Amino acid sequence: MSRTELLRSIATYGLPGAGGPFPAEPLGSPAWASLLRAVRDQRLIGYLASAVEAGDMVVTDEQRDEVFAQHLESCVRAVRLDRILLDLADQLLAGGIDLVVLKGTASAHLLYPDPAMRVFADNDLLFRTEQFDRALQILQGMGYVRPVAPPRPDFDRRFAKGATLKGPEGDEVDTHRNLVFGTFGFRIDLDELFDSSVTFELGGRRLRALGPETRFLHACYHAALGDPDPRYSSIRDIAQMLAYSPLDTQRVLELARRWECKAVLARAFHLCRDQLGFEVTGGLAAAVDGYEPSRRERRAIASYVGVNRHYAAKVAASLSYLDGIGTKLAFLRASALPTDEFVESRGNEPRVAWIRRGLRSLVQGGSH
Amino acid sequence: MELWTRQEAVTPTWCRDGRALWRRSGATVVLSAPLHDEVVLLEGTAALTWELLAERIDEDELVAPIADHFSVDGQQVREQLTAFLEGLLEYGAVRRT
Numbered sequence: 001m002s003r004t005e006l007l008r009s010i011a012t013y014g015l016p017g018a019g020g021p022f023p024a025e026p027l028g029s030p031a032w033a034s035l036l037r038a039v040r041d042q043r044l045i046g047y048l049a050s051a052v053e054a055g056d057m058v059v060t061d062e063q064r065d066e067v068f069a070q071h072l073e074s075c076v077r078a079v080r081l082d083r084i085l086l087d088l089a090d091q092l093l094a095g096g097i098d099l100v101v102l103k104g105t106a107s108a109h110l111l112y113p114d115p116a117m118r119v120f121a122d123n124d125l126l127f128r129t130e131q132f133d134r135a136l137q138i139l140q141g142m143g144y145v146r147p148v149a150p151p152r153p154d155f156d157r158r159f160a161k162g163a164t165l166k167g168p169e170g171d172e173v174d175t176h177r178n179l180v181f182g183t184f185g186f187r188i189d190l191d192e193l194f195d196s197s198v199t200f201e202l203g204g205r206r207l208r209a210l211g212p213e214t215r216f217l218h219a220c221y222h223a224a225l226g227d228p229d230p231r232y233s234s235i236r237d238i239a240q241m242l243a244y245s246p247l248d249t250q251r252v253l254e255l256a257r258r259w260e261c262k263a264v265l266a267r268a269f270h271l272c273r274d275q276l277g278f279e280v281t282g283g284l285a286a287a288v289d290g291y292e293p294s295r296r297e298r299r300a301i302a303s304y305v306g307v308n309r310h311y312a313a314k315v316a317a318s319l320s321y322l323d324g325i326g327t328k329l330a331f332l333r334a335s336a337l338p339t340d341e342f343v344e345s346r347g348n349e350p351r352v353a354w355i356r357r358g359l360r361s362l363v364q365g366g367s368h
Numbered sequence: 369m370e371l372w373t374r375q376e377a378v379t380p381t382w383c384r385d386g387r388a389l390w391r392r393s394g395a396t397v398v399l400s401a402p403l404h405d406e407v408v409l410l411e412g413t414a415a416l417t418w419e420l421l422a423e424r425i426d427e428d429e430l431v432a433p434i435a436d437h438f439s440v441d442g443q444q445v446r447e448q449l450t451a452f453l454e455g456l457l458e459y460g461a462v463r464r465t
Contacts (some may be wrong), residue, residue, distance in 0.1 A: 045425045053394060068394040074405055076390035080388045085399050116391040203402065205385035 003031065007038055011232035012276050013047040013056070014117070015243050021088050022051065028061045036066060041231035045071045046117035074119040081105065084171050085123050087201050088139070092125075095138045099208065100126040100197050102176060102218065106209035109200050111240045118233070126210075132156055132177045136163065139175070143168035152337035157207035159331055161185060177217050180225060182318035183300035187260045213251045216241045217261065222286060225304040230338040239278040249283035263293035263301060296320055311335070380464045382453055383424040388461040390418070401460035410458065411446070413438060413450060421462060427453070 001023050012018035027035060039048050049071040051057035052064055058194050059067065071095040082105055104120030112118050127135040133156060136146065144165040150156045156163065162176035178185045179193070196211035210218055219241060223234040241247060244258070256262050265288045269280045293301065303313035320326045389400040397410040397418045410418050413434055420430055430449060435442040456462040 049393065068396070072393040072396055072398065072409075075393045079389050079391055079398050079400045079407055086389075086402075114392070116393060201386075203389050 003035055003038060006035060007042065007044065007232060008218050008275070010044050010048050010057070011042070011236050012239065012278055014113075015050045015236075015278060018239075018276070020056070020280055022057045024058065026058055026063060032063055033061075036070065040070060042231050043121075044236075045074050047236070050114075050117055056102070071116070072117075075116055075119070078105075078108065078119060079198065080169075081120065081123055081171060082202060084167065084169065084173075084204060085207075088123065088173065089205065089207055090335055091142055092135060092138055095134065095190075096133045097131050097138065098128050098194060099135070100194060101200075101207050101209050102126050102174075102179075103222070105202065106207075106215075107201060107219075107237055109202065109246065110209055110215070111237060118237075119159055124174045124176060126176045126179075126193060128194065128239065129157055129177045130265055131147075132175070133168075136165070136175060139165055139173065149339065149341040149344075151342045153339070154335040155334045159334060163361070164296050168334060173367070180221050182314040183219065183303065183321050184225070184259065184261050184264060186318065186321040187258075189258065192255075211246050212241070212247055213255060216245065216247055216252060217255060217259070220264050221261070221272055224264045224267040225301065227311070229303040230271065230275075232275065235268075235278075236277050238268055239272050239276055239280075242272070242278075242280060242282075242284070247284070252284060253287050260297075262288060262291050263297035266291045266293065267301060308364075376411075379428055381424050381426045382421055382430070382462050382464055384418070384421045385461055392419075399461055403460060408461075413448075415427045416450065417449065426465075434438050 001021070005025070009020050009022055013020075039045050048057065049067055052067050061113075085105055089099065089101075090312070102124035104118075104122065104124055108115035108118035108120065111223070121177075125135075125352055136156075140146070144167050146163055146165050148164070150160060150163070156177070159177045161181035162174060165173050165175060167173060178190060179188055191212060193214055194208075196214055197208040198211050199206040200209050201207075209215065216238070218235070219237045223230045223238055226234065244304065256265055265284070268284060269288055272278045272280050296317075300317045303309055303317040306313070315332070318331065319328050322331055374414065375463055387402045391398045392415075395411060395415055397415045399408045399410055400420070401408075416434055416437055417430060420433060427446070427449060431442050431445050434440075434449065435445045438445075453462060453464070
C-alpha cells in the first residue's frame, strides 16, 4: 500500500463509504516516519488519531505514542487559539465590529462530531468592508502587527482579500474582507456572508460563522484556488459538508450562479474525487458535473493554481471581473504601482519588477 | 406547632463551566479556563472525571464509576476527588451548586 493511498484512507476516515483500507500490520520505521511527516504537513493528525484510537489503523506502542504526542500538541494549539479568539472577539465586538469566524475553529466545532479531529494553525476572521480598517486598528491596539503593508492606502477597502497579522503570543490571525483575492472574489456578495451567518458556541459565548451554504462555497474556493496541491484537510472539509451538513442544494446553486463560481465548484468536486477518492453525488454533482468553464474562468483558475500563477496573473485575470474602466484603472494602479512601504515589506524586491509586472498585467488584461 | 429546622448534609453537585475550552487527545484532556493563560492537561482519573462532568453530577455519583474503572477503593477515590474538584473550581473550569 503506497503512502498516498494510506494518506487518502486517513483523510477520508469517518466519511460514509470511505476511510480505508488500512494495512493489517504496523508500518516499518522509514515508511512510518514518512507517513507521520506527511500527516503533519497535510493537517491530518486528528483523523489519524481517531483511526488509531478505534483500532482501524494498526500501530506499535511507540507509534501510538508518537501519534498522540503530535495530536496533543495540535490540541493544545487549538485550545490556545480558541482562547485567543474569544479575547479578539471581546475587543472587536466592544469596538462595534461585526465579525464572522471562518475556517479553523468554526469548521472544527460546526463540521465534526469531535472538534479535536480538525486541527488548525491560526484564526480567520471576516469583517465588513466598511469596518475593515477599524478592525485592524483594534487588533493593532492589542499588539498585533501587520508584516506586509497594503499596496496602496485604499487597497484594503477596495480590492484586498484581507491581511495577515502576527500576534503578541506568536499567534497569527488572518483578517478577511473577502473570501478570494481578485477574479471570483469580485463577484461575491459580501453582505450576504453576514446576512446568512449562523452562530456557534465557544467557551460559553455565541460567535458567528458562515451559514452552511456560504461556508461550503468558501471551502470550495479555498481548496480549488488556494494552492495547486491543496492540503487533504482542505478537501476533507468539502467532503465532510457534502456528507453530513444540511446543505440546501438549490441555494448553493443559486449562489454559485450569482457569484459566477460554478467552475470553482467543478474543480473542488474534481479534487474530492481525484485526491480523496470521495465520490460526489446528488443534486450538486448533477448540476456541476460536465460543466465546461469559459475561457475567462479557465484563465482565472490558472492564475491561482496554474503553472504561471503569479500575483500579476491574478491581476490580469481580475480585470474582466471588475465593472467600469475607472475601477479597472484603480486596481491596476494599486497593483502595479505600490507604495514604498509595501515594496519594502515584501523584502525590498526591486521596484522595477513591480512596474514590469504591472505593465505585463495591463498588456495581458488589455488583450482579453 | 413544632418549630425547628432539620439540617441535612447536602452533597454538592458539579458540572463543567461553560466558559472552559477543551479538547480530548487519546486519554488526555487539554483544558483552558477563562482568565488563565496556562493550559492544563488532565490524565487518568482526572480525565475520566472531566468526561463524567459533562452532565451535572454529585460527588457520590462520581465515585463509583471512577473506582470501578481504575479498580481502586471508593473511599480512597472520594478523598482525592474532593481535592481535585476544588482545584478545578479554583482554576475556573467547573461549577459547584
